[in-house]
Amino acid sequence: MSIDFTVAIRTYNAEKRLPEVLDRLLAQVDTEGIRWEVLVVDNNSTDQTAAVVAEYAQQWRSDSQLRCVSEPKQGSAFARDRAMQDAASESLVGFLDDDNFPAENWVAEAYRFGLAHPQAGAYGSNIYAKLDAPPPPEFHQIKFLLAVEERGAVPFRYTTRGMAPNGPGCVIRKQAWQEAVPKNRRLKGRDETWKVMIANAEDIEIMLYIQSSQWEVWHNPGMEVWHHLPPKRFERSYLLRLAQSGGLAAHSCRYAKLQPWQRPLMPLFTPLYVLLSGWRVGVYYLQNRHDLATDLAKACLFQYQWNVLLSSFQTPRVSASKD
Known part of the structure; x- marks a missing residue:
């Protein structure tokens, strides 16, 4: 049986987190006529993640299927490549992480939006925060670091260069990936141990490559995801490291959003990026230097901007995402 839609879940040591994601997928509604699967990509877990998937697979819903593959290379970029490689769907692949909880109609909304927008190479969800306790007062200033974005109730195409949906709850058309996304990229993603540090924006890098091609990138408000x-x-300490790794991704994302013919000229553009980033971080520091020790949001934003500047000098080399 051919598959219309693949839900790919990247997971790492998630024996306690993954069940709620799978429960949300078990409860999906309005999927009549959609042939879909759930593909769990185990990114080198050392716990019982694979056993959890095997147990769920024995009682999975009859109109879908659940399976698990392993990706030993650490980093979410490698896991995404594995998902795209092993997805049974030749059309649409939707991505969730093991702490992303989709709405009960997420699969239906994701699949039907792709049918209605055949030129959409990728599209993203509204991403809400699922919190166990009230957030800090400065949450609204730094929520972008935590992949929380609510971009409204009206669908729109991303036309501003550099703007793109976040990874949680996004859908990518396999043909767009194959045509626009290089196999060898700079950003590897971050794992929960922080051993893979550069950077936590590998999903944005992929989106920008698609946006810079002939494909369109959209926001689909019908898709809703809660990020735990x-x-x-x-x-x-966690937020500062997140700001650091996000800032270090900036230069790679600049490269991805250039048109293919512009990319060989990147060394000529770099001094301008350095000057602009240096000016921004200098102004921010002068304006907020007295608050950096006590104001978490300002400390994170300074850390982010400082590492945006450093990214021009510390951008990782292009490395193979696949064997």
């Missing part, structure tokens, strides 16, 4: 943020995600 436990209290540890608001610890100062």
Whole structure:
């Protein structure tokens, strides 16, 4: 049986987190006529993640299928490549992480939007925060670091260069990926151990490559996802590291959003990026230097901008995402 839609879940040591995601997918509605599957990509877990998937597979819903593949290379970019490679759908692949909880109609909305917009190479969800406790007061200033974005109730095409949907809950057309996304990219993604540090914007890099091609990138408000943020995600040390790795991704994302003919000219553009980033970080520091030790949001934003500047000098080399 051919598959219309693949839900790909990247997971790492998620034996406790993954069941709620799978429960949300078990409860999907309005999927009549959609041939779909759930593909769990185990990104080198050392816990019982694979066993959890195997247990769920024994009682999975009859109109879908659940399976698990392994990706030993650490980093979410490698896991995404594995998902796209092994997805049974030759058309649409929707991506969730193991802490992303989709609405009960997410599969239906994702699939039907793709049918209605055949030129959409990728499209994203509204992403809400699922919190265990009230967020810090500065949450609204730094929620972009935590992949939380609510971009409205009206669908729109991303036409501003550099703007793109976040990875949680996004859908990518396999043909667009094959045509626009290089196999060898710079950003590998981050794992929960922080051993893979550069950077946590590998999903944005992919979106920008698609946006810079002949394909369109859209926002689909019909797709809704809740990103679970436990209290540890608001610890100062965690947020500062997140800001650091996000800032270090900036130069790679600049490269991805250039037109293909412009990319060989990147060394000529780099001094301008350095000057602009240096000016921004200098102004921000002068304006906020007295608050950086006490104001978490300002400290994170300074860390982010400082590492945007550093990214021009510390951009990782292009490395193979696949064997």
